[in-house]
Amino acid sequence: MEYNTPQPASDFVHPPLACLMVVLTGKIFPERTDHRCDNERYTGDGLPQAVNLLPPGVESQWRWRYTGDFTDSTHYQLSPALVSKVAEEAFDLDPARIQFPVRYYDQSSPEVIKTLAALRHELVTGGPGGRLCAESLANVLVVQLIRQMSNWQGSGGGIRGAGGRLPRHTLQAVEEYIHAHLDQNISLADLAGVAHLSEFHFARLFKQTTGLPPYQFVIHQRVERAKRLIAAGQLSLVQIAIEVGFSDQSQLNRHFKRVVGITPKRFN
Incomplete structure (x- = not known):
């Protein structure tokens, strides 16, 4: 782009x-x-x-x-x-x-x-x-x-195998990978590889299973970990932002308020 x-x-x-x-x-x-x-x-x-x-x-x-x-x-x-x-x-x-x-x-x-x-x-x-x-x-x-x-005229434009959900053990493996790499730049290919699926099918099944697309799920997990670190009271908000994978405190503030409804300072 x-x-x-x-x-x-x-x-x-x-x-x-x-x-x-x-x-x-x-x-x-x-x-x-x-x-x-x-x-x-x-x-x-x-x-x-x-x-x-x-x-x-x-x-x-x-x-x-x-x-x-x-x-x-x-x-x-x-x-x-x-x-x-x-x-x-x-x-x-x-x-x-x-x-x-x-x-x-x-x-x-x-x-x-x-x-x-x-x-x-x-x-x-x-x-x-x-x-x-x-x-x-x-x-x-x-x-x-x-x-x-495009020039393709499909029957209703349906996606092949549009139904279905991730098996429980697959979802667990993906969640464990996310938690272990939360402070890193996780890619769709990384998560699809854990699930042994193509990127397209993984993203579709993940949203159907969890209700969130993969990138939104990752942000929610970062906010949840930030909540626990704030409650522990051992790190500054700047340190917490980096620890959970946000690039700076302003990004932590923005996503924390969107997900939780209040700022990290008020949560503390």
């Missing part, structure tokens, strides 16, 4: 990429644009909070006119490996069958826009569980793109 801060008028050619390029426009956009990609052309007003989708291997030309405002956007590059993995694991599809047509200023999928915005929030703000959160959101994003913005 790359977040582009507000830019004035521009005229440039984007070379072909090996990845699937998704561009989410920001709140402010110029009045006049001219874009071309793979024999598809868009000429007209730019739209805020919209999706531009560029398939791999094609050159694109971008031009917008300066009208007194500036534009900002976020660019996401999704690797063919990720798209193929989700196509196979979630839909039992041959990845070669999945094609993404060019789309300009598409506002038809609020779900895709919401997920892209959540990924942008992680990019701009960071925070505990950021890696785990971004990996989970990337899987969700590709599912949504295949369902809603």
Whole structure:
């Protein structure tokens, strides 16, 4: 991902990429644009909070006119490996069958826009569980793109094996791993490896079993450990934040208040 801060008028050619390029426009956009990609052309007003989708291997030309405002956007590059993995694991599809047509200023999928915005929030703000959160959101994003913005016409867009829960012993093993590595940057691949599942299926089954996505569960466990350390009264809040895996006291304060309802100081 790359977040582009507000830019004035521009005229440039984007070379072909090996990845699937998704561009989410920001709140402010110029009045006049001219874009071309793979024999598809868009000429007209730019739209805020919209999706531009560029398939791999094609050159694109971008031009917008300066009208007194500036534009900002976020660019996401999704690797063919990720798209193929989700196509196979979630839909039992041959990845070669999945094609993404060019789309300009598409506002038809609020779900895709919401997920892209959540990924942008992680990019701009960071925070505990950021890696785990971004990996989970990337899987969700590709599912949504295949369902809603590809050439695939599935029967209702159902995910293969959508039911089910993690076995009790598997969930216990994952929880033990989280508790043992709570102060570290836990990845989705780490947790899926403990469960002997693919990342996509693990994230789905974990949420169905616990009610929380993996990254939110990790944050809750960090807050629970912080509560115990605060009650023990042997460490400062700065020390506790680092001990439980938050980068600083401000992140501890923010997540503690969100989960518990009060600040760490008031809890103490």
